[in-house]
Amino acid sequence: MATSLSVIVITRNESARLRACLESVAFAGEAVVVDSGSTDDTRTIAQSMGARVSRTDDWPGFGPQKNRALDLATGNWILSIDADERVTPALRQQIEAAMANPGFDAYTVNRRSSYCGQFMRHSGWYPDRVVRLFRRGSARFSDDAVHEALQVRGPVGRLAGELLHESFADFEAVLDKVNRYSTAGARDLHRRGVRGSPGKALGHGLWAFLRTYLFKRGFLDGRLGLALAISNAEGTYYRYVKLWLMQRHGVADSAS
DSSP: OOOOEEEEEEESSOTTTHHHHHHHTTTSSEEEEEEEOOSSSHHHHHHHTTOEEEEESSOOOHHHHHHHHHHHOOSSEEEEOOTTEEEOHHHHHHHHHHHHSOSSSEEEEEEEEEETTEEOSSTTOSSEEEEEEEETTSEEEOOOSSSOOEEESSOOEEEEEEEEEEEESSHHHHHHHHHHHHHHHHHHHHHTTOOOOHHHHHHHHHHHHHIIIIITOGGGGHHHHHHHHHHHHHHHHHHHHHHHHHHHTTOOOOOO
16 A cells, blocks of 8 residues: 555644645645634635645644544544644655655654744754654544643654744744643643642742753853743743632633
8 A cells, every 4th residue: 555644733823824834745645634713714725725624613622633633634644743833855855764664653853943033952942852753543642732742652763854843923922822821731730630839830930940041051042042931931830820720719620
């Protein structure tokens, strides 16, 4: 049976970035886009690029949504990519070579992420090895609402080349993501029975700053390395404060 590749993408209001994403994976035999209620031209762009588009009216979280896309894919191999990511030509060659002569059922790729216009070389952001290519049936995503993980059965290989990640175009995007992800993260912790407190929030936030700026050498990324360390600390602090307030006020576990 001929080897085939399916690319899976989940979207919501990604009209500004989706075209470049899909153009970078045009070598794949199939693109599956699962859209969560976009109000812009995301679905139209995806269809114009030849993608198979499925719309969902609910939002179960990143992990479950990616599993929905995975269930729609028909290729022998799956490449999971986000709308703000691009496959470089070098990575494409690595992907095609791995599928032609596979030594593993899944592979990590090296992701290089930008923060407010600067590609970071340190801060725990580079090298950032993430599992993205896998044989269909060998892996599924965890059910986490944020920071989902691809759970692979068996050993994982490594590909060279880079996956470019345009994560934050400006600081407004940083603040928006810090707010959304800290809320979703607090709900995940709440579901797992983790307790929050102001002290825990301060402690975890301080550790996030030290880990990013000192231990992951974020200071070598200059002023934006400092800004990234502070925003990481803020996101962690807010996650535990929100968890504490949920428990203090008896807020029920909800994705709303």
